Amino acid sequence: MRHLSMMQLIMGLGAAFMLAGVAVMLAGCGSDDTIAQQSPPQPFVAPAVFQAAGPNIASIQNTVDQYRVALGATDNGNTAGPLADGRREINWDGAGGAATNTAPAPTPFEGFRNNRGARFTTPGTGFVQATAQGLTDHFANQSYITIFQPFSNQRLFGSDGSTVTNVEFFAPIGANVPPGTLADKPATTKGFGAVFTDVDQPNGSGPNHSNGDRSPSTFIEYFGTDGGLLFKSDVPASPGDKSVSFLGIVFTDARIAKVKIVSGDTVPVRGAGPNDDATHDIVMMDDFLYGEPQQIP
Incomplete structure (x- = not known):
């Protein structure tokens, strides 16, 4: 890991800006990080940032494992919460982690709202959980099997008809609930991370400032309870397929x-x-990892 020094503290309605340096832990390549603060202002502590990219799973495995520890050593699975510590993970591979079927899902996608405390929406038509072969069939493009690889087991995750995936958090209520029941207590988490496959941009081959010939294609924005931007960072790219x-x-x-x-x-x-x-940079996602969702008081 190396350190990145940058914090942009935004106060008021944009009439005044203050810039201060903060230390942000990084693993892997540098990125375009933006830090903001909620309104009304809260005491700000810079987040630790974990990132890595490479041609194979081993390229990022150590960083992902370190991130798991930082979130909370225990994977809370489907246990009803909120629990005091630990983390939740979604790997899209079904019970037992062996699913290989293609599973389209609507928006909003509520399949992990009760047991993991996460709800997914997209401006597109929905989502899909599928293997690389399943994505090839779903999107009717034979090249997809050659460019995507999963991080865990078989299936990947993607939005359909959009590049945007929104994640909202709820206090998990467990998997054994009456049909039609949905967790209804909004929650916050201390951290969120995701695995991606075939992020190609920027590739650094051109003169477009520090981003090579094209701007970054993939990034994550983090928002507070008031909707204000807390942090934004680009996902590091790696050349080549898979x-x-x-x-x-x-x-x-x-x-x-x-x-x-x-x-x-x-x-x-x-x-x-x-x-x-x-x-054109087509990107799919795999594992989502986040700190135990804590109910908003």
Whole structure:
């Protein structure tokens, strides 16, 4: 890991700005990090930032493992909460982690709201959980099997008809609840991270400032309870097909109420591709990791 010194503290309605240096822990490549503060102002502590990218799972495994420890050593699984510590994980691989079927999902996607405390929405038509072969069939593009690889087991996750995935948090109520019951206590978490596959941009080959020939295609924004931006960071890229990337942050307290993920710069559309090439970066996601959701008082 190396240190990045940057914090932008935004106060009022934009009439005054203050810049101060903060230490942010990094693993892997540098990124365009933006730090803001909720209004009304809260005491600010810079998050620890974990990121890595490379051609295979081993390239990011150590960083992901370190991030797990930073979130909380215990994976709380489907246990009803909120618990005092630990983390939740979603790997898209079903019970037992062996699912290989293609599973389209609507928006909002409530499948993990009760047991893991996470709700997913997209401006697109929905989501899909599928293997690389399943994505090839779902999006009707034979090249997809050659460019994506999972981090855990078989299935990946992607939005359909959009590059945007929104995540909101709720206090988990467990898996054994009456049909139709949904967790209804909004929550915050101290950290959220995600694995991505085939993030190609920026590739550093051109003169577009520090971003090479194109701007970053993939990034995560973190928001507080008032909707204000807390932090934004780009997901590191790695050249070649089937690369994997990871980005996650951890605050000292549970202050993240919503996460916005932008995965790639080109929209995947069911039955219509498009191709991943020099001018289109198609990106899929895998494991989501986040601190135990804490109910908002």
